[in-house]
Amino acid sequence: xxxxxxxxxxxxxxxxxxxxxxxxxxxxxxxxxxxxxxxxxxxxxxxxxxxxxxxxxxxxxxxxxxxxxxxxxxxxxxxxxxxxxxxxxxxxxxxxxxxxxxxxxxxxxxxxxxxxxxxxxxxxxxxxxxxxxxxxxxxxxxxxxxxxxxxxxxxxxxxxxxxxxxxxxxxxxxxxxxxxxxxxxxxxxxxxxxxxxxxxxxxxxxxxxxxxxxxxxxxxxxxxxxxxxxxxxxxxxxxxxxxxxxxxxxxxxxxxxxxxxxxxxxxxxxxxxxxxxxxxxxxxxxxxxxxxxxxxxxxxxxxxxxxxxxxxxxxxxxxxxxxxxxxxxxxxxxxxxxxxxxxxxxxxxxxxxxxxxxxxxxxxxxxxxxxxxxxxxxxxxxxxxxxxxxxxxxxxxxxxxxxxxxxxxxxxxxxxxxxxxxxxxxxxxxxxxxxxxxxxxxxxxxxxxxxxxxxxxxxxxxxxxxxxxxxxxxxxxxxxxxxxxxxxxxxxxxxxxxxxxxxxxxxxxxxxxxxxxxxxxxxxxxxxxxxxxxxxxxxxxxxxxxxxxxxxxxxxxxxxxxxxxxxxxxxxxxxxxxxxxxxxxxxxxxxxxxxxxxxxxxxxxxxxxxxxxxxxxxxxxxxxxxxxxxxxxxxxxxxxxxxxxxxxxxxxxxxxxxxxxxxxxxxxxxxxxxxxxxxxxxxxxxxxxxxxxxxxxxxxxxxxxxxxxxxxxxxxxxxxxxxxxxxxxxxxxxxxx
Numbered sequence: 001x002x003x004x005x006x007x008x009x010x011x012x013x014x015x016x017x018x019x020x021x022x023x024x025x026x027x028x029x030x031x032x033x034x035x036x037x038x039x040x041x042x043x044x045x046x047x048x049x050x051x052x053x054x055x056x057x058x059x060x061x062x063x064x065x066x067x068x069x070x071x072x073x074x075x076x077x078x079x080x081x082x083x084x085x086x087x088x089x090x091x092x093x094x095x096x097x098x099x100x101x102x103x104x105x106x107x108x109x110x111x112x113x114x115x116x117x118x119x120x121x122x123x124x125x126x127x128x129x130x131x132x133x134x135x136x137x138x139x140x141x142x143x144x145x146x147x148x149x150x151x152x153x154x155x156x157x158x159x160x161x162x163x164x165x166x167x168x169x170x171x172x173x174x175x176x177x178x179x180x181x182x183x184x185x186x187x188x189x190x191x192x193x194x195x196x197x198x199x200x201x202x203x204x205x206x207x208x209x210x211x212x213x214x215x216x217x218x219x220x221x222x223x224x225x226x227x228x229x230x231x232x233x234x235x236x237x238x239x240x241x242x243x244x245x246x247x248x249x250x251x252x253x254x255x256x257x258x259x260x261x262x263x264x265x266x267x268x269x270x271x272x273x274x275x276x277x278x279x280x281x282x283x284x285x286x287x288x289x290x291x292x293x294x295x296x297x298x299x300x301x302x303x304x305x306x307x308x309x310x311x312x313x314x315x316x317x318x319x320x321x322x323x324x325x326x327x328x329x330x331x332x333x334x335x336x337x338x339x340x341x342x343x344x345x346x347x348x349x350x351x352x353x354x355x356x357x358x359x360x361x362x363x364x365x366x367x368x369x370x371x372x373x374x375x376x377x378x379x380x381x382x383x384x385x386x387x388x389x390x391x392x393x394x395x396x397x398x399x400x401x402x403x404x405x406x407x408x409x410x411x412x413x414x415x416x417x418x419x420x421x422x423x424x425x426x427x428x429x430x431x432x433x434x435x436x437x438x439x440x441x442x443x444x445x446x447x448x449x450x451x452x453x454x455x456x457x458x459x460x461x462x463x464x465x466x467x468x469x470x471x472x473x474x475x476x477x478x479x480x481x482x483x484x485x486x487x488x489x490x491x492x493x494x495x496x497x498x499x500x501x502x503x504x505x506x507x508x509x510x511x512x513x514x515x516x517x518x519x520x521x522x523x524x525x526x527x528x529x530x531x532x533x534x535x536x537x538x539x540x541x542x543x544x545x546x547x548x549x550x551x552x553x554x555x556x557x558x559x560x561x562x563x564x565x566x567x568x569x570x571x572x573x574x575x576x577x578x579x580x581x582x583x584x585x586x587x588x589x590x591x592x593x594x595x596x597x598x599x600x601x602x603x604x605x606x607x608x609x610x611x612x613x614x615x616x617x618x619x620x621x622x623x624x625x626x627x628x629x630x631x632x633x634x635x636x637x638x639x640x641x642x643x644x645x646x647x648x649x650x651x652x653x654x655x656x657x658x659x660x661x662x663x664x665x666x667x668x669x670x671x672x673x674x675x676x677x678x679x680x681x682x683x684x685x686x687x688x689x690x691x692x693x694x695x696x697x698x699x700x701x702x703x704x705x706x707x708x709x710x711x712x713x714x715x716x717x718x719x720x721x722x723x724x725x726x727x728x729x730x731x732x733x734x735x736x737x
Contacts, residue, residue, distance in 0.1 A: 002136070003047070003050075003051070003134045003135060003136045003390060005137055029084040029085075029086075029087070030084070031084055032066030032084065032182070033060060033062075033063055033066050033067075033182060034067070034182075035183050036470050037278075038240060038278060040559065041239075041385060041559060041696075042058060043388075044386065044387050044388040044391065044559070044696040045058075045700055046058045047133065047135075047388040047390060047696070048388055048695075048697045049133075049142060049700055050133045050134060050138075050140050050142040051135040051138065051140075051388075051390070051414065051697060052697060052701065052704070052712035052713070053135065053138060053140050053712060053713035053715060054142075054700070054704055054710060054712055055142070057142065057143050057145055058142075058143075058144040059144075059145055059146075059202060059206040060144070060145075060146050060202060061146060061147055061148075061178075061179050061201065061202050062092075062129050062146035062147060062179055063179055063180070063182045064083075064085060064179060064180050064181065065081045065082050065180060065181040065182065066082040066084050066182050067082060067182050067183075067509070068080060068081065068082055068509070068512065069081070070509050075522045075525035075529070076521070076522055077509070077518050077521050077522075079512050081181075091131050091132070092130065092131045093129065093130050093131075094127065094128075094129050095127075095129065095145075096127060099125050099126065099127050099150070100126045100128075100205050100208045101123050101125055101126075102123070102126050102204040103118065103121035103122070104122045104200070105121055105122045105295065106118055106120040106121035106298065106299075107119060107120055107298060108298050108299050108302060115255060115256055116299065116302060118256065118298070118299035122175070123152055124149050124150070124151065124152075124175045124176075125149070125150040125152055126147040126148070126149065126201065127147065127148045127150045128145050128146070128147055128148075128205075128209070129145070129146050129147075129148060130143050130144070131143070131144045131145075132144075136413065138715075145206075145209070147179065147201065147202055147205045147206070148179045149177075149178035149179040149180075149201065150176065151172045151176060177194060178194070178197050178198055178201050179198075179201070183195065192288075192289070192292060193292060193296060196245075196288060196292060196293070196296055196297075197296065199243065199244075199245055200245045200249070200296070200300075202243065203243050203245050203246035203249050204245075204249055206246070207249055207250055207253060208253075210234055211253065214227075214233060214234060227258065227260065227264075227268055228268075230268050231268055231271035231272045232709075234272055235272065235274065235707070235708035235709065235710070236272055237273075237274050237275075237276060237703065237707070238274065238275045239276055239278070240276065240277065240278045240279070241285060241286045241342040241343050241345075241346055242286070244286070244343075244346050244349075245297070245300065246273065247269060247273060247307075247345055247349035247350075248297075248300040248303040248304050249300065250265075250269050250273075251266065251269055251303050251307070252299055252300060254268065255303075256299070262306075266307075269349060270350065271351050273349055273350040273351070274351060274352040274353070274354070274707045274708070275346035275347060275349075275352070275353045275354075276354050276356065276383070277343065277346075277353065277354070277356075277360075277364055277368075278356060278557075280360065280363055280364060280367070280368045280554070281474065285341070285342070286342040287333060287341050287342065288339060288340045289338070289339055289340075290332065290337075290338035290340060293340060301340075304331060304332075304340055307331065307348060307349065308331040311329070311330075311331065311348050312326055315375070318375065325371055328371055329344065329371050329372065329375075331344045331345050331348065344372075347372050347379075350379075351379065352380075352381055353372075353379050353380050354380070354381040354382060354383045354707070355381075355382055355383075355556065355557075356382075356384065356385045356556050357385065357556060357558075357577050357578045358384060358581055359575070359580045359598065360382075360557055360577060361381070361382035362382075363553060363598070364380070365377075365380050381707070383699055383702050383703055383706075383707075384557065384578060384694075384699065385557040385559050385562070385694075385699060386559075386562065386693075386695045386696035386700075387559050387562045387566070387694060387695070388695070388697070389412075389413055389416050389695055390413065392562075392566055392567070393567065394413060396567070397442065397567050397568075399438040399441060399442065400435075400438050400568060400688075403438055404419070404422070407422065407425060407431060408421040408422060416691070416692040416693075416694075416695035416697065416698070417692035417693070417695075417698075418692065419689050420690075420692055422688055422689035423686065423689045425685065426682050426685050426686060426689075427682075431685070432678060432682065435568065435681050435684060435685055436677060436681045438568070439568055439684070440460070443460045443461075443464060443544075444460045446464075447459075459501050459503065461501065462501035463500055463501065463502045463503070463544050464505065464543045464544045464545065465502055465504045465543075465544070465545045465547065465670075466505045466507075466543040466546055466547060466564070466569070467504075467506045467507075467508075467547035467549075468505065468506070468507040468508060469508050469558075469560055470508045470509055470510070471508040471509060471510040471514075471517040471518075471521055472514075472517055473516060473653070473654050474550050474551060474555070474653075474654045475549075475550055475555075476551065476654055476659075477506055477508070477520055477524065478520060478523075478648070478656050479549055479656050479660065479663055480504070480506060480547055480549070481520075481524050481527055482621065482624050482660060483663060483664060483667055484504050484527055484531060485527060485531075485624040485627060485628075486620050486621075486624055486664055487499075487502070488527075488530075489623055489624065489627075490620075500674050500675060502671070505543070515643070516643065516644070519643055520644065522640070522641075523628065523633070523641055526633040526634050526641075527633050530633050543564060543567075544569060544570065544680075545569060545570055545571075545572055546560070546561060546565070546570065546572070546573075547573070548560070548561040548571055548572070548573035548574070548576075548577070548579050549572065549573055549574055549595070549659075549663065550577065550654075551574065551576070551595075551596075551601060551653075551654040551655055551659070552574045552576045552595065552596055552597055552598045552600070552601050553576060553598040554576065554654065555576045555579075557578045558579070559578075561573065561577070561578055561582060562578060562582070562691065562694040565687050565688070565690075565691045565694070566688065566691045566694070568687070568688055569684075569687075570590075570591065570592065570670075570680070570683055570684060571592065572591075572670060574594065574595040574596070574659070575593060575598070576598075581694075582690070582691075582694070585690040585692075585693050585694075586689075586690035586691075587686070590683050590686045590687055590690070591687075592666050592667075592669060593666070594662040594663050594665070595658075595659035595662050595663065596658060596659060596662075604658065609652070611649045611652060612649060614657035614658060614660065615649070615657060618657075618660060618661055621657065621660050625645065625648070628641050628645060629642075629645050700712070
């Protein structure tokens, strides 16, 4: 509604019906079709591409059940199915006319003098559902196309004929499970197989769709069909390693179906794909067992082997006798069972590779993919992530959006760098008061929401300290939890001392199979049970302060930090991910920076990290750990958190204790500044003014010009109702571009 300029009209129309738009919006299910930040980032990018006039499709799977709904039961996370389609989805349109077959299993038939042929496959149909993605006030609408798994009508007809009705139905359900649920728990082999099926399903359907559209544009040409111009007309961005199977799949289509020779097909494929890396955590870089791939996608494994052989021959020609390098750069890892390294496949099969923040791109160039970067330095780039201001300011914070528009005009919505003009108002008393009032109004609304929905009563004048992101060891929710215990102990020791009231809000989901993350949730809720119900204390888990405290070098970028910054929260964080660039834009003095830098973390990794040393030398840390260890927060089960204690002392890759003292001292600086609300709000304004770089519009412009080879346009396409002359004028302008 915002992008179409219809929000006011819709609000009024709904009001005339005796309803409230906010109540109506609450009834609509959110399509939770992404896991972590990747899905949310993709949504921002789709908005920006439409707003910038770029012809783009977003592809994915139409999961019947999205990311699970979380319920906390006696402090434990319980997952419940997200049945987001139970009332239908009015925004999508089924497109059965574009339904496509996707093949699995089977065998490869090889005949002398002919390319291998994939036969005897099991077929699943991919049904597309289209959702329109409107640009902001430019009459441009792009498409998000999501695929749903369907079974052919003749599926296992043989079983029906011999009377095995039950088996046929079970097989049908098994096939349609592909789009049943987002990212199944893959601790078991069956889960891994379903996950790989999902990844191949989406790329196989998508590439057929892309090639169909490409052929349609050539339909009226008198020349024979040629794919030479394919990379000029099609750019495909691989969003992390999940769609990596697109590379061998496009090769299969070109070689087996379209009958291109291998070298031509490989050249076109490489020029078509670009790869965005979103993580440096080793466990998140996918590696698929060769045995599984041979069973599920035998032809693709052959293609990967051939790609790998050509790749290794090239390395050997550049670095003769360097067998270690050849082993490190291979697409096939040999140790502990053969596996296909999907990140290596993405790098080898793409013409550009990028990280998502300057520090992250530096790490993948110098460490994670060092060998590849040395061989092809021109291939590697940085594209710092961004967020769409339409969703993350206009929609979620209309009071602040209107205040900014009154101060500097409305053009900032499409050019966020104009927020720099707010620096002229840093010393304007009236503007400072207005910004503080908007923030306080939002805090009051949130406090009322908590009271209404959860019967939790908080102080809206307290400092709202927020740590909201998925629960993971590297996100270090444990550090926030230890600080809460530290504050609690200080108040208990000296209850008459004046403290800055603080409401700590920790939110996030743990992956269903991630035991340690679930234990962290239980610890947080157990600490809350003690702290919140102690009659001496007024501290409750529940935004003035944004927590971005991952160990330096582990967070690729983050976008939550940008959202909080744009909405007037100050940041406490390490020099990690996009925090580094936020500090560059706003000035490090306008963020609360603490902890080790990347170089110091690397040095500690070399020398060794001794958690016991910090425990013995920091009395407040020792007290907090002892309380957890002795069952202070779990009196009926004193050893409940022994796994967390064991991890912190013996297996903590993310060095919580090493940054503890610096973090607590930094939090003391936060409290000291919060006492002076005028100075606090000045810093808030400086941060909002510095957030212009972090628009996804800027990110997409960089992708478009530096990777995809296309130019964004500010032209507004006239609606069909306008005179034909206006449409022709726009068409002429587009041809010039």
